[in-house]
Amino acid sequence: MPDIPTETDGTDRTGTAGLLPLAAVGVTLVLWASAFVGIRHLAHDFSAGALSLGRLAAGAVALAPVALAQGLPRPSRGQWLSIVTIGVLWFGIYNLSLNAGEQRVDAGTASMLIQVSPVLIAVLAALFLGERFTAQLAAGLALAFSGVVVIGLSTSGGESTGDLLGVVLCLVPAAAYSISVILQKPLVADLSAVHVTWLACTVGVVTCLPWAGRLVAEARDAPVSSSLWLVYLGVFPTAIAFTTYAYALRHMTASALGVTTYLVPPLTIVMGLLLLDEVPPLVAYAGGVLALLGVGVARRSPTRRPVAAPVVPGQEP
Template sequence: MPPVTPTGASAGTVGPPTWLPLAAVSVTLTFWASAFVAIRHLGESFSPGALSLGRLVVGALCLGVVALSRGLPRPTRRQWASIAAIGVLWFGVYNVALNAGERYVDAGTAVMLIQVSPVLVALLAAMFLSERFTAYLALGLALAFGGVALIATGSGAAADRSAIGVVLCLLAATVYAISLVLQKPLVARLPAIHVTWLACSIGAVVCLPFAGQLVRDAREASAVDLWWVVYLGVFPTAIAFTTFAYALRTMTASSLGVTTYLVPPLTILMGWALLGETPPPMTYFGGALALVGVAVARRKPRTLAAGPPVPA
């Protein structure tokens, strides 16, 4: 997801229409929520690696058009190392793990698990960026992972199978959190769109070993499913990242972070309407407890934890 470094308008300039930031946020959240549903739908047609490669190639091409229109990026060697790590972890491992996880759990359950990312970010920031480890963070961690435990054990007869999906989704959340900590010093010196495009392109390269599987899956997939892959690359990836970056320039990160609590209900509603799936009853309680944990961990302002989690 784009970096959490909003910048204010310079003095004396005319601000954008008040409805534009709200429209940008609405577009971002809707596309991100729909991504979980699309991934779940495509789980029977595309393997996790093939779906990741297809989405990232489309996303990198679209992001490249926007990024190159703003000039060529010139990262230093050290910055390239961080961008490469983000590309491997955030775009490579994250996408493959999430795609695999949604073969075992429904879209609503997956998004509630990913929502623990800000707690992990706050923990990593306390460990590696010298941010304070507060009582709020400790309590938030306990609540969030208590919610995860409820999600993992709340699927009845399918608990063993769902546990695999829970672990994979938590892996996705963890590598995202690591990537955001790596990203913090980068975005202070490089444009957000360039960092996102380069990392997405590296993620696509990392997923190239799945090219043969992508070709085989694409041959057997229906035209509708192929369009869903294109949709994932264009809308939840390229367009949603762009509208989110715009929203960050016109809103505070903390205000924008609150809006991401809308992603789980949006995903659950879309999953019910399009796939006829809803999370098991206990998952709602676990998801609510996890979100309470995130809110508690954010009780004290923190630069990274205030940023929204990356949905899909």
């Protein structure tokens, strides 16, 4: 895997330009939170594959004129490999698995499960980027996954197998996201954020083409409001939010940007309460706190002790 640029790469923290990445982050978080609610709302009208294809197709179509207005993208062979991998993982497998998972668990629980991804990013960095796998990272990993277990147990009601399967299905997107962020960081340093998002989204469409027949049949039977929700998921949480995320990633470090996604679960829970009249089980909140605490422990920078200045003879210490 390619190296992730350091703190100073592409980071602008001054003036109006420094506010633009923060605005992009805000747009991304709100739209991604709404996506969890939208997916849950459409669970009765669209299967996981049909929903994925419809969302990605709407996103690719919406992005095409904006991307082509900036000229034809010309990635290198290595960049193409990263883009295809991101398209299959983050746009294809991520959506297929998350959509299937949200047919079994509520939107707030799904959003909390995705938040173990920063720990997975740290593990991947240790495995592929030569970073140390410390005791602190191991403790964070243990805490995060103990939180996942608590969430899984809290959702195992009468149909425990189905609910636990939903938890597992929501963990797959966390892994896909973690790998994709590591691949995307160097891409957006050289290519337009819109180009990267459009190309990866188009690859995701191709990945989901086997469900084209089901999409046509289910769209024909679904109410108009559900079809409009499907278009919304493609245009806003996909086309717009993934582009604003790629833009923010170009101007911020992956670690700093990853921390901001901790705001997605509370936003999703509030939206789920208002729009779907559902909230996660009470015990799931404890699991979510454990998972986020584990992420915080794993990502916390070790405290460096100040080095004492040498005492010069005859000088007050």
